[in-house]
Amino acid sequence: MTNTEQLPTSSKTLVLRRTVAVGGSTPAYHDAALQDRAIPPLQRGQVLVKINAAGFNARDLWLRLGLYGPGTEFDSPLGGDGAGVVIATADADDPLLNQRVFLLPMRGWDKDPDAPESPEFSVIGGTKVHVGTFAQYAVVDRSDVIPTPEHLDDVHAAAWPISGLTAWRSAVVYGKVRQGDNVLITGIGGGVAVVALQICLARGATVYVTSSSDENIRRAIELGAKAGVNYKGEDWIDQIAKKLEESGSKTGRTGKALLSTVIDCGGGDIMMKTGPILKSGGRVVLYAMTSPPYQTIYTPYHYSRCQQLCGVMMGSRQDLIDATNFIAEHSVVPHVSVKFGKIVMKIHHDNASE
Amino acid sequence: MTNTEQLPTSSKTLVLRRTVAVGGSTPAYHDAALQDRAIPPLQRGQVLVKINAAGFNARDLWLRLGLYGPGTEFDSPLGGDGAGVVIATADADDPLLNQRVFLLPMRGWDKDPDAPESPEFSVIGGTKVHVGTFAQYAVVDRSDVIPTPEHLDDVHAAAWPISGLTAWRSAVVYGKVRQGDNVLITGIGGGVAVVALQICLARGATVYVTSSSDENIRRAIELGAKAGVNYKGEDWIDQIAKKLEESGSKTGRTGKALLSTVIDCGGGDIMMKTGPILKSGGRVVLYAMTSPPYQTIYTPYHYSRCQQLCGVMMGSRQDLIDATNFIAEHSVVPHVSVKFGKIVMKIHHDNASE
Numbered sequence: 067m068t069n070t071e072q073l074p075t076s077s078k079t080l081v082l083r084r085t086v087a088v089g090g091s092t093p094a095y096h097d098a099a100l101q102d103r104a105i106p107p108l109q110r111g112q113v114l115v116k117i118n119a120a121g122f123n124a125r126d127l128w129l130r131l132g133l134y135g136p137g138t139e140f141d142s143p144l145g146g147d148g149a150g151v152v153i154a155t156a157d158a159d160d161p162l163l164n165q166r167v168f169l170l171p172m173r174g175w176d177k178d179p180d181a182p183e184s185p186e187f188s189v190i191g192g193t194k195v196h197v198g199t200f201a202q203y204a205v206v207d208r209s210d211v212i213p214t215p216e217h218l219d220d221v222h223a224a225a226w227p228i229s230g231l232t233a234w235r236s237a238v239v240y241g242k243v244r245q246g247d248n249v250l251i252t253g254i255g256g257g258v259a260v261v262a263l264q265i266c267l268a269r270g271a272t273v274y275v276t277s278s279s280d281e282n283i284r285r286a287i288e289l290g291a292k293a294g295v296n297y298k299g300e301d302w303i304d305q306i307a308k309k310l311e312e313s314g315s316k317t318g319r320t321g322k323a324l325l326s327t328v329i330d331c332g333g334g335d336i337m338m339k340t341g342p343i344l345k346s347g348g349r350v351v352l353y354a355m356t357s358p359p360y361q362t363i364y365t366p367y368h369y370s371r372c373q374q375l376c377g378v379m380m381g382s383r384q385d386l387i388d389a390t391n392f393i394a395e396h397s398v399v400p401h402v403s404v405k406f407g408k409i410v411m412k413i414h415h416d417n418a419s420e
Numbered sequence: 421m422t423n424t425e426q427l428p429t430s431s432k433t434l435v436l437r438r439t440v441a442v443g444g445s446t447p448a449y450h451d452a453a454l455q456d457r458a459i460p461p462l463q464r465g466q467v468l469v470k471i472n473a474a475g476f477n478a479r480d481l482w483l484r485l486g487l488y489g490p491g492t493e494f495d496s497p498l499g500g501d502g503a504g505v506v507i508a509t510a511d512a513d514d515p516l517l518n519q520r521v522f523l524l525p526m527r528g529w530d531k532d533p534d535a536p537e538s539p540e541f542s543v544i545g546g547t548k549v550h551v552g553t554f555a556q557y558a559v560v561d562r563s564d565v566i567p568t569p570e571h572l573d574d575v576h577a578a579a580w581p582i583s584g585l586t587a588w589r590s591a592v593v594y595g596k597v598r599q600g601d602n603v604l605i606t607g608i609g610g611g612v613a614v615v616a617l618q619i620c621l622a623r624g625a626t627v628y629v630t631s632s633s634d635e636n637i638r639r640a641i642e643l644g645a646k647a648g649v650n651y652k653g654e655d656w657i658d659q660i661a662k663k664l665e666e667s668g669s670k671t672g673r674t675g676k677a678l679l680s681t682v683i684d685c686g687g688g689d690i691m692m693k694t695g696p697i698l699k700s701g702g703r704v705v706l707y708a709m710t711s712p713p714y715q716t717i718y719t720p721y722h723y724s725r726c727q728q729l730c731g732v733m734m735g736s737r738q739d740l741i742d743a744t745n746f747i748a749e750h751s752v753v754p755h756v757s758v759k760f761g762k763i764v765m766k767i768h769h770d771n772a773s774e
Contacts, residue, residue, distance in 0.1 A: 180701025181726060185674045240728075320539045333723070347534025355720045365715045369687070369706050369731030372535060374594075376730075377723030 121147030148199025149223035234389035245270035475501030502553025503577035588743035599624035
């Protein structure tokens with residue numbers, strides 16, 4: 067084993083602990099319990115990561131609310147996003163030693179373009195993988211870390227993996243966003259939406275956004291969005307259409323400005339709403355379906371324009387490497403804050419030698 | 421002008437002629453009128469094609485029934501699919517002279533992957549393009565013919581362009597059918613479905629089919645389909661699921677045999693029906709939407725499996741070149757018959773010198 071300093075033997079870790087509601091009738095709100103967990107000796111191919119920052123995701127809440135489904139595993143460390151530094155490696159001369167890295171947020175999906183290769187596919191954090199980032203340290207296979215790009219500190223790297231991967235597949239792999247495209251991103255403010263905005267801008271697209279918060283729209287425009295509308299207005303799609311028209315861009319073959327891609331977190335009537343301002347061959351990408359009636363309808367109108375509809379949930383290790391190379395090349399820094407972009411916490415280490 | 425023989429000066433041509441219903445209340449059944457049309461002198465870049473065979477499409481019927489919409493143009497030659505030989509060229513030493521060719525069935529879509537580049541996009545036959553294949557001769561730009569692969573005679577080449585292009589985009593461009601995939605093709609018997617079956621088989625896929633005709637299913641199996649079911653049975657999707665299970669193939673990451681692509685002509689409940697046996701990241705491609713209620717519903721079930729839904733209508737010139745190269749390489753011959761595959765008519769030429 068290779069290491070540069072006195073290694074820790076235990077790790078303060080936030081663990082998902084089952085809570086049974088009194089009487090068994092009301093929904094349980096499972097505990098996040100802080101435990102001191104022993105760090106096992108490194109096996110061949112493993113590295114020990116000192117975690118300096120961890121990002122929050124909606125799934126961390128769902129796990130505690132009992133809404134995460136069969137993927138939930140109690141007594142498993144919480145947290146899917148984390149970044150830090152490799153402080154020990156099982157194999158001598160492993161170039162990962164002392165490298166800044168972030169953790170691969172899933173297991174079992176290496177590079178298949180469509181779906182995980184493995185029946186054992188799982189996100190980390192609160193699952194059977196028994197790896198979580200709400201901890202001081204994590205032992206993982208060396209292939210389960212990715213070097214952090216130089217332009218990101220650990221806090222911003224911890225904001226990246228899950229949201230970035232989902233945004234990358236939404237914008238690039240499925241959304242095929244290219245230079246000069248007009249893109250609509252709904253619900254700006256959420257972690258995926260904001261980094262999708264940043265990726266689309268870096269690809270040279272013009273981006274329109276919606277939000278229920280005028281403040282979020284203002285911040286999106288500060289980041290580079292062309293315009294935004296508040297979707298609490300019933301005519302929000304007409305407002306987007308008007309802004310497209312005012313842009314003077316001519317992307318449709320009829321010389322009308324049209325959207326190429328819609329990156330949406332709602333579902334519901336998004337296809338009906340956006341169809342008329344989406345170009346022929348354009349794409350609606352859903353990275354969540356949070357709006358009643360929890361379905362979206364595809365009609366002959368969409369068919370006659372060869373419009374596409376697809377769902378996106380995270381992606382492969384290869385996608386995350388591609389996405390990370392892209393943000394390194396374009397100096398994209400994921401947005402970290404409480405209400406716009408990602409929430410990230412710094413992990414406390416009281417061992418002065420680290 | 422270069423030519424090898426006495427050139428014709430006129431061409432017997434089937435032309436779409438407007439019929440006004442008596443009283444104006446019942447729908448008109450427009451005429452297909454045989455006219456002797458003068459062949460204009462070739463302009464620079466043009467070629468004169470002697471048409472030996474022409475393929476039928478549903479659109480030929482829709483045009484006569486007044487159902488083709490605003491694309492309809494009266495007094496325009498009918499017919500979108502045709503093959504023959506270049507008997508004259510405007511430019512000396514044009515290598516197309518005496519070449520066997522088929523006609524590009526549309527104008528205005530060169531190579532954009534999503535949609536036609538031109539606002540003037542149109543299929544030929546009964547439209548503003550004023551070129552049709554239900555004729556003895558056609559004058560077209562030299563870029564609007566594609567050399568016929570050696571393995572196809574003119575009758576089979578005339579069965580190819582519109583159906584082949586639609587099938588290619590359905591199976592390959594959108595459907596992404598690869599070696600080892602399980603594919604479902606509904607409504608086997610139609611021109612697009614049969615050539616899609618042939619393309620999928622040539623790509624090494626295992627293909628399941630449905631039809632309302634047991635005879636069509638039998639013929640599809642003769643062509644190489646693994647199995648088929650009659651969709652008049654209400655449990656047809658369960659029958660397909662059973663045949664997949666019996667196949668012993670293990671394509672899903674759970675070790676279960678699943679479909680990768682569905683190539684469908686109906687729409688309606690196809691997404692709900694096939695979702696459970698379609699792999700994660702799998703695709704439902706609609707090349708028509710003929711089933712009530714003329715819409716298809718995408719639910720969180722499909723989203724959670726990253727399943728995709730898209731419509732396909734023909735494709736670009738580049739797609740047709742790619743598809744033609746593929747069938748040349750794999751010796752795919754489009755199926756010509758009255759009830760299975762395409763209907764093709766031979767064009768009569770009474771000039772003995774031709």
